[in-house]
Amino acid sequence: MLKGKKGLVVGVANDRSLAYGCARHFHAEGADLAITYLNAKTEKYVQPLAEALDCEIARACDVSVPGELESVFEEIAVKWGRLDFALHSIGYARAEDLHGRVIDCSSEGFAHAMNVSVHSFLRMAKLAEPLMTSGGCLLALTYYGGQKAMQHYGMMGPVKGALETAIAYMALELGHKGIRVNGISPGPVATRSASGLRNFDELLDHTAKRSPEHRLITLDDVGALAAFLVSDGASAMTGNISYVDGGYHAMG
Structure with missing residues (x-):
C-alpha cells in the first residue's frame, strides 16, 4: 500500500510508543522511513527498532532545541x-503543569x-511543504481529552484542543497543494508518556468498561489506521480527527 513512499516518524521512544506502532505498519506496507527520537538517553531503545525497520535515517531530535528539527x-x-x-507523535507538559490545575x-x-x-x-508542515511537490499527508496524534474535560489530563487537554484546531487550519491552507492533514485520536495505551498521568490505571479500566467494544486498543490498531490515512486510498x-478507541468517544 505504501511501496515507494518516503515517510518521517517523529517521536519514537521505545517499542511501546504509538509512533513505533505506526512506523511498524508503514514499514510493513513498503514505505521507506526516517525516524527521530528525543535524545541520547532514548537512543539505546530506538536504534534497534530503527534497524529492524530498515530506516535510512534515524537521529535525535528535540523540537525545543533550535535547529534540530x-x-x-x-x-x-x-x-x-x-x-x-x-x-507527529510528540506531546509534553512539565510535571507541575500536568499534575496541577489548568488555571x-x-x-x-x-x-x-x-x-x-x-x-x-x-x-513540521512548513518544512515538509517544499518536499511534498506531488502532495502528501501530515498526521498528528491527539486524544479525546482535547475535546472533553477529563480528570487528571490537566494541561494536555487545552494543548490537544489547540492541536486539533491547528489540524483543521493546516488542512485548509495546504489542501490546494494536495497535502492532507489529519489527526488520529487513540484510546489510552500504556506508553511511556502516559505513565506521567495520575491514576492512569483507573483511566484504562474506565475506558474498557465504557467503550462499546469493552476493550483497550493496541499499537496495531493505531498503526493500521495511520498506514491507511497516509495511503492513496x-x-x-483531510482535516479529520479519526478516533480509534473502541467507540469510547461516541458514548454519552
Whole structure:
C-alpha cells in the first residue's frame, strides 16, 4: 500500500510508543522511513527498532532545541529530495503543569507545552511543504481529552484542543497543494508518556468498561489506521480527527 513512499516518524521512544506502532505498519506496507527520537538517553531503545525497520535515517531530535528539527528535514532533502508523509507523535507538559490545575499553569509552562506539542507540528508542515511537490499527508496524534474535560489530563487537554484546531487550519491552507492533514485520536495505551498521568490505571479500566467494544486498543490498531490515512486510498480525507478507541468517544 505504501511501496515507494518516503515517510518521517517523529517521536519514537521505545517499542511501546504509538509512533513505533505506526512506523511498524508503514514499514510493513513498503514505505521507506526516517525516524527521530528525543535524545541520547532514548537512543539505546530506538536504534534497534530503527534497524529492524530498515530506516535510512534515524537521529535525535528535540523540537525545543533550535535547529534540530530543521536539520532532520535538511538530511531528508539531501538523501531523498522529497517526502510523502510525516507523523507527529510528540506531546509534553512539565510535571507541575500536568499534575496541577489548568488555571494554575504558569505562562512559561503553558508556552512550553504549546511549543513542543503544537507549534512543532506547524513547523513540521512548513518544512515538509517544499518536499511534498506531488502532495502528501501530515498526521498528528491527539486524544479525546482535547475535546472533553477529563480528570487528571490537566494541561494536555487545552494543548490537544489547540492541536486539533491547528489540524483543521493546516488542512485548509495546504489542501490546494494536495497535502492532507489529519489527526488520529487513540484510546489510552500504556506508553511511556502516559505513565506521567495520575491514576492512569483507573483511566484504562474506565475506558474498557465504557467503550462499546469493552476493550483497550493496541499499537496495531493505531498503526493500521495511520498506514491507511497516509495511503492513496485516503486521498479524499483531510482535516479529520479519526478516533480509534473502541467507540469510547461516541458514548454519552
